[in-house]
Amino acid sequence: MPNRLTPLQNQPCRLWPPALVCPLGDDLPAIAEALFSGRRALAHDDTFTPGRPLPLGRVNSPLPDTHDWPAKHRSRNNQLLAAALERLAPTLNAFRRRRPQARIGVLLGTSTSGIGETEQALAIRQREGDWPADFRYQRHEIGSPACFVAERLGLAGPAYTLSTACTSSARALASAKRLLASGACDAVIAGGADSLCGLTVNGFASLEALSDSPCQPFSANRDGINLGEAAALFLVTADPGGIQLSGYGETSDAHHISAPRPDGQGAIAAMQAALDMARLPATSIDYLNLHGTATRQNDSMEARAVAQVFGGTLPCSSTKALTGHTLGACGALEAAFCWLTLDAGRLPPHINDGQTDPELPSLAYASAVRRDCTRALSNAFAFGGNNIALLLERYHD
Numbered sequence: 369m370p371n372r373l374t375p376l377q378n379q380p381c382r383l384w385p386p387a388l389v390c391p392l393g394d395d396l397p398a399i400a401e402a403l404f405s406g407r408r409a410l411a412h413d414d415t416f417t418p419g420r421p422l423p424l425g426r427v428n429s430p431l432p433d434t435h436d437w438p439a440k441h442r443s444r445n446n447q448l449l450a451a452a453l454e455r456l457a458p459t460l461n462a463f464r465r466r467r468p469q470a471r472i473g474v475l476l477g478t479s480t481s482g483i484g485e486t487e488q489a490l491a492i493r494q495r496e497g498d499w500p501a502d503f504r505y506q507r508h509e510i511g512s513p514a515c516f517v518a519e520r521l522g523l524a525g526p527a528y529t530l531s532t533a534c535t536s537s538a539r540a541l542a543s544a545k546r547l548l549a550s551g552a553c554d555a556v557i558a559g560g561a562d563s564l565c566g567l568t569v570n571g572f573a574s575l576e577a578l579s580d581s582p583c584q585p586f587s588a589n590r591d592g593i594n595l596g597e598a599a600a601l602f603l604v605t606a607d608p609g610g611i612q613l614s615g616y617g618e619t620s621d622a623h624h625i626s627a628p629r630p631d632g633q634g635a636i637a638a639m640q641a642a643l644d645m646a647r648l649p650a651t652s653i654d655y656l657n658l659h660g661t662a663t664r665q666n667d668s669m670e671a672r673a674v675a676q677v678f679g680g681t682l683p684c685s686s687t688k689a690l691t692g693h694t695l696g697a698c699g700a701l702e703a704a705f706c707w708l709t710l711d712a713g714r715l716p717p718h719i720n721d722g723q724t725d726p727e728l729p730s731l732a733y734a735s736a737v738r739r740d741c742t743r744a745l746s747n748a749f750a751f752g753g754n755n756i757a758l759l760l761e762r763y764h765d
Contacts, residue, residue, distance in 0.1 A: 376645060379549040381614070382607040383541075383760065384463075385711075386559075386704035387456035389448050390598035391425035391691045394455065400708045406717040406736055408690050410582055410594055416569035423582050424564060425596025425692030440506040443482030444563040446516045448599035453520065456557070456601050460521075463555060463603060470554040474518045474527040475543050477536025477560030479696035481529075482507035484565035513561055525553055531696065533750035534659075536560055537600065538699025538758055542616040544604040554606065559700035561599035568695060569595055575626060583662035585686035585718070586671060586733070588725040590662040596692025600700035611707050614743075614761040615648070617641025621753025627665050629753055632673030638755040639677045642745060646759045650678050653759075654741035655709050655734065657702045657716070659749045660686020661693055666749065668728060675729035683734040685718035699748040703758050706744035710762040713740045 385396065391409035392402040402409065412421035431447040432454070464470065489503040506512060510531045518527035526547065530539050537560025544558035562568075572578050572595065579592035604613070619641070621634035628635070643650060656678065659670055674684065687705050694701055705716055718733035746758045 376545060376549050380606050380608045381545040381548055381612055382605050382610045383613055383707060384459045384603040384605065384610070386707055387452040387601045388598070388701065388704055389427055389429055389451045390600070390694065390701055391427060391596050394429040394451060400712055403687065403690065403705055403708060403716050404712065404714040404736055406690065406719045408582055408719065410692055416564070416566045417573060422569070422578060422580060423594045423692070425594060425694065426564060427597055439502045440504040441516045442502070443485045443507045443512070445478060445480060445482050445513060445561050448561045448563060448597065449513055449517055450520065452599040452601045453517065456603060459603050463605065467554060471525050472523050473525040473547055473553040473556045474514045474523060475530070475540040475547065475556055475558045476513045476517065477530045477540040477696045477699065478510065478513050478562055479531055479533055479536055480562045480565055480568060481510050481512045483567050484563055487566050517557060532754050533752070534695055535699055535748045535750040535754050535756045536696035538703065538748040538756045539618065541602065541604070541613060541700060541703060541758060542618060542756065545613050545616065548604065548606045556604045557601055558604050559599070559601035560697045562597055562694055562696040564595060564597045577663055579662065583689055584720040585658065585660035585662040585689055586667045586725060586728060587720040588723045589721055590664065590667060592663055593661045593688070594692040596694045598691065598694040598697040598701045600697055600704050602700065609763050611710055612761050612763060613758060615642040615646030615759035617645065617757045619755045621755065623753040626751045628669040628749055630665070630669055632669045632676070634753055634755045635670060635673035635747065635749060636676055638757040639673065639745065639747070642757040642759040646761065648743065653678065653682060653743050653745050654739070655706065655715055655744040656682050656684040657706050657744065657746040658684050658686040659747040660688055662688065670747065670749070671728040671731060674731060680730045681732050683715055683732050683739070685716050685734040687716050689719040699756065702746050702748070703760065706746045706760045709744055710741050710760060714738050
């Protein structure tokens with residue numbers, strides 16, 4: 369029988385420079401400098417947990433004014449996306465000039481959509497007895513982000529949103545590769561956005577998964593995550609050269625609603641599938657961006673999985689220590705960090721308190737050094753045993 373992966377393996381899938389709005393900033397060179405210097409961008413805030421200040425990764429960049437937007441689009445999530453679209457505009461406009469008839473799709477990931485605005489509307493309804501005049505249910509529908517971007521850009525191609533918790537935007541990138549390979553689109557705007565809100569902060573608090581201090585991924589002292597927000601967008605095309613999404617692997621453990629499978633078999637299968645799609649051995653990877661949430665269970669599982677696939681010599685780091693866990697946006701955001709690593713030849717350092725956990729397999733945590741990198745892998749794992757690994761590869765044009 370024919371190999372069903374052959375069209376995906378042979379189809380170029382170029383990731384053009386990412387457009388990012390995140391706790392590290394909104395200017396790509398400035399974000400890169402913060403990333404490679406290991407600067408934490410977390411600040412204590414009790415907005416969502418009165419009396420309990422938590423380290424949160426807030427976006428502090430100015431965001432577009434929404435006063436003239438249709439009410440259904442007025443959400444912080446869409447503001448983050450609009451700000452990222454402004455930064456994507458030069459790349460997108462250049463492509464559209466080159467390919468004026470191109471069919472462009474929109475594939476995004478989110479877990480919050482506009483639920484933060486619904487929380488505010490609910491508070492008004494409880495206080496005043498009725499919804500505010502500008503309340504629109506569509507703002508927090510999961511499909512809202514893709515509809516917003518497509519409408520804002522005047523696109524008529526496929527436009528949909530994926531919501532698979534913390535793998536959402538990584539899956540959007542994998543789906544973009546499939547959409548290009550199918551011939552349905554000539555280009556895809558892919559990525560995702562999530563915004564801080566009461567639902568997620570208090571939800572993770574109820575799971576006792578939040579740390580009251582800056583998180584310590586893979587440390588013996590790790591005690592939970594910090595949350596953050598971000599938007600990360602790529603223009604994905606079938607052009608050769610540049611930085612390519614050359615492989616991905618997607619698996620599902622179906623082990624537990626919120627806990628990962630302890631032996632890491634689903635994560636191992638996802639990483640191996642990404643290598644297989646790209647037709648590369650594990651020894652060819654130069655850097656691994658760990659999912660690294662700083663919870664006891666996730667880091668334990670991931671360390672075991674990484675050690676089994678790569679041994680203990682591959683430089684790796686968790687960048688959630690810098691940005692917080694941006695949930696549905698983290699897959700695309702951290703793929704963008706891998707893109708910057710390949711482009712700049714610098715490694716994001718692994719930041720924690722330096723206290724090695726003797727119960728975990730030994731990994732080669734990265735330090736802030738220059739290193740020529742050709743291939744990078746990025747992991748994302750989610751509730752429900754939902755796993756994905758993305759493999760990025762740099763080519764010379």
